[in-house]
Amino acid sequence: MSRVVGFIDLDAYYCACEVKQKPSLLAGKPLAVCMYETWKKSPDRSADMDRIVKSGGAGLIAVSYEARAMGVKRQMSANEARKACPELITVMVPTKNGKADLSLYKENGEKVVEILQEFAGIVEKRSVDEVALDVTDAAQKLLETTPKELVARQAVNVSHFADSEISLKASKISHEAARRGHEGQHEYTKNDDDEKNHLLKYSSFDYLLLAGAVVINNARKAVRERLGFSCSAGIAANKMIAKVGCGLHKPNQQTIVFPRSVAVLLKDLPLNRLPGLGGDLGNRISSQLNITTAGGLANISRSILLNAGFQDADNLLAAANGTLDEPVKNRANYKSFGSSKTFYKHPITNLTIADQWLSNFAQEIFDRIKNDRNQRNRAPTNVTISITTDKSHVTRTEKVHIGWSDSPQPIVRSAHRLLRRWAGTRTAHLDIVVLGLGVSNFIDLPANKASVMDLLTRNPLHQSKKPSSSAEIMQPSKKKRTIAELLYQQATTSTKKTTTVGKKDSSFFPSSNIDPEVFAQLPPEIKAELLDDRTRLLRQSAPSLGNSHLEQRQVKKKKKTATTTIDSFFAPRRPR
DNA sequence: TACGGTCACACT
């Protein structure tokens, strides 16, 4: 069953966030946001401070359309950019605790998603500035209440069409040129081509797309009016084509791709503008099969693709034909949070410094967790550190119990433990060039903080088996402790006796105040987690056998055996 | 001499 998908991309988003901070200074100006100088120690600058820098600054991470028009490119450094465009205003990214602080952009991005959720049943947050919406239902409703001719007229008034001359011209230019800006990138003005299009006969699905375009336009208008952000959009029968359509006219414009226009749109579209083919895979396809466009790929037979070693031939062809139909995911928030920093010029050499940074990261991440937890009653269960040296890039993960804990300590301790797991016996010259920390694997929490603590905490005054009222359990005989604290105590006070893990539940917490009966009733995965924590903590007190030298791997250098399939966002998971 | 900091996901 065909869907109506809108793909929304916020225009020069980081710049727009900065304009929102200081409109009188920045609105309408050629503007770029640059990185802080990662190698220098300088005072933090919070989001609300004046962060305009007249010299210095690292690479650009966002460029306003005004600046793009004057030749400023994203891969420039701030100094290069000012040279190319003397009137350019460069704003440095906010910093906190000695690293970039992207919360200004993240928080605004979440507000955008909240607004968009009013307009679509299914909302997929794809990045800080991109959202895909399934607006099929909303479009249908609109058609039920409004004459279709009127809907079509409204849509035509605010939309481009993918098969207009100007759209097709935009489809032919390169990936990089599309970013630089082109003729199609100006505020919408009506053109005869689109009017002509309107005179064509619409199919019933065309009307649905037109209705979707009206919905998307309303959504964009709401974002602009309430938050001040302009955005561009594509409307099509699937996510991938909606994204391609979105790129045809920017900023602050939207483009409809009718099914009949898909082939002509893709015919001369550079191959690397197909999502997922912008990197190695696209390059390999291009060079091995001697093609440069999506249309060219569409003409290659499946067997030739397979013979050339592209196992994902079916999806590649579906992408090239515009029929790849990955549904819009119902996910409006992140699946993981992370924090990282490069130390290129001054690599981290010892555990103490690394510990400090990890603690910083943990605090930042924990702030996000608390916020997220209050809104969504969920918490992560995995902690991962990521370490890059000259020679290697590795990650190390372990389980963590956070729950409703009010302290970042569980994350800090995990991070420090993982660091040592990586470092092994080596204590000097760690040479860490990039250090990162992340949390993932969110689980839903019981809505009520008290209830979980009550469940897991034995209260000697109330041993009865009948379920206690919360009023009863809310009067603890002594201060309740978190699971982490209990486990920690357990581990550190326990003798080195060997325990058969997993054999008899009730013997596991002899000196803790977790009620064994309660523990026995816990879901198996929670049990396992607690037991894992415990054994790990016990193990921690034993001398660790450094094995980092065995774990080191050569940094991958442009292996041609990359197996990545076309953009995982768009490609259906292959059956296994 | 240096794409910064985060994301999601496929594969094994």
Added chain:
DNA sequence: TAGTGTGAC
């Protein structure tokens, strides 16, 4: 599962 690698913004 934990870990590696790619791709994208």
